[in-house]
Amino acid sequence: EIVLTQSPGTLSLSPGERATLSCRASQTVSNKYLVWYQQKPGQAPRVLIYGASSRATGIPDRFSGSGSGTDFTLTISRLEPEDFAVYYCQHYGSALWTFGQGTKVEIK
Amino acid sequence: QVQLQESGPGLVNPSGTLSLTCTVSGDSVTGSNWWNWVRQAPGKGLEWIGEIYHGGRTDYNPSLESRLSISMDASKNQFSLRLTSVTAADTAVYYCARDRNYGDSTWAFDVWGQGAMVTVS
Numbered sequence: 001e002i003v004l005t006q007s008p009g010t011l012s013l014s015p016g017e018r019a020t021l022s023c024r025a026s027q028t029v030s031n032k033y034l035v036w037y038q039q040k041p042g043q044a045p046r047v048l049i050y051g052a053s054s055r056a057t058g059i060p061d062r063f064s065g066s067g068s069g070t071d072f073t074l075t076i077s078r079l080e081p082e083d084f085a086v087y088y089c090q091h092y093g094s095a096l097w098t099f100g101q102g103t104k105v106e107i108k
Numbered sequence: 109q110v111q112l113q114e115s116g117p118g119l120v121n122p123s124g125t126l127s128l129t130c131t132v133s134g135d136s137v138t139g140s141n142w143w144n145w146v147r148q149a150p151g152k153g154l155e156w157i158g159e160i161y162h163g164g165r166t167d168y169n170p171s172l173e174s175r176l177s178i179s180m181d182a183s184k185n186q187f188s189l190r191l192t193s194v195t196a197a198d199t200a201v202y203y204c205a206r207d208r209n210y211g212d213s214t215w216a217f218d219v220w221g222q223g224a225m226v227t228v229s
Contacts, residue, residue, distance in 0.1 A: 001170070035216040037154075044203055044220035045146075045154065051214035088154055092215060095167040097144070097156040 002026050002093050004100035012108040019076040021103045023089035028069050033092035036065055036074045039102075040085045048087075049074065079105070110134035112204050114224035120198075122228055126191040130204030130221060137180055138162040142207035143187045144217060145178065147200040155200075159207060160187055194228045201225050 003026040013019055023034070031052035037045040047056045049065035052072055062077040076083055084107050089100040116128035130143070137143055145157035158168040160178045168176050177190040191198060202224050205217040 032213045044223055047216045047218050050210055050216035056218060099154040099156060102153045
């Protein structure tokens with residue numbers, strides 16, 4: 001079973017700054033099944049990125065995904081006030097979906 | 109506009125059975141998407157529970173498989189979750205979600221229900 005490890009656990013940044021979130025898989029995974037979500041308190045998650053680098057419908061272009069193999073990155077180029085939230089990576093393999101433990105992006 | 113809505117008891121007795129239903133509007137559960145359950149314990153991360161495709165094909169989280177059953181009622185455009193022998197560790201917000209095929213073998217959970225809090229006590 002693939003384990004996804006996200007880092008850092010918490011990222012303290014100011015609006016306007018760049019956020020770089022990491023998702024590392026315990027073994028090589030397919031880009032096609034790597035997804036990023038955003039979750040705000042009291043809300044369901046929202047898909048941001050699918051296929052490691054494709055933005056979902058309606059997602060601003062300040063969000064970008066990259067990576068391959070075991071290392072994937074979600075970048076928020078300039079943080080807006082509404083971007084402070086928890087972010088999860090997710091992967092599908094061997095008939096099983098797995099989530100990372102999440103990275104919280106908080107206001108510094 | 110596709111919408112999902114979870115329904116079911118908010119309180120379940122220990123050792124009892126947790127049952128939830130997700131009603132889908134704006135899409136058909138017999139289409140080309142998979143239909144999923146995800147849960148989130150208070151203050152914790154997301155845990156995938158399992159998924160179903162029309163025709164009855166299912167995939168389950170191995171950690172829950174022995175207690176889990178996911179089914180579909182196409183006539184009502186619903187799918188359901190049944191988890192037996194529950195304990196306090198099963199207390200969580202339970203979400204249903206659509207696993208959409210974006211093409212080129214890429215998939216993601218693009219529509220979620222609002223979530224249903226279930227307490228085991």
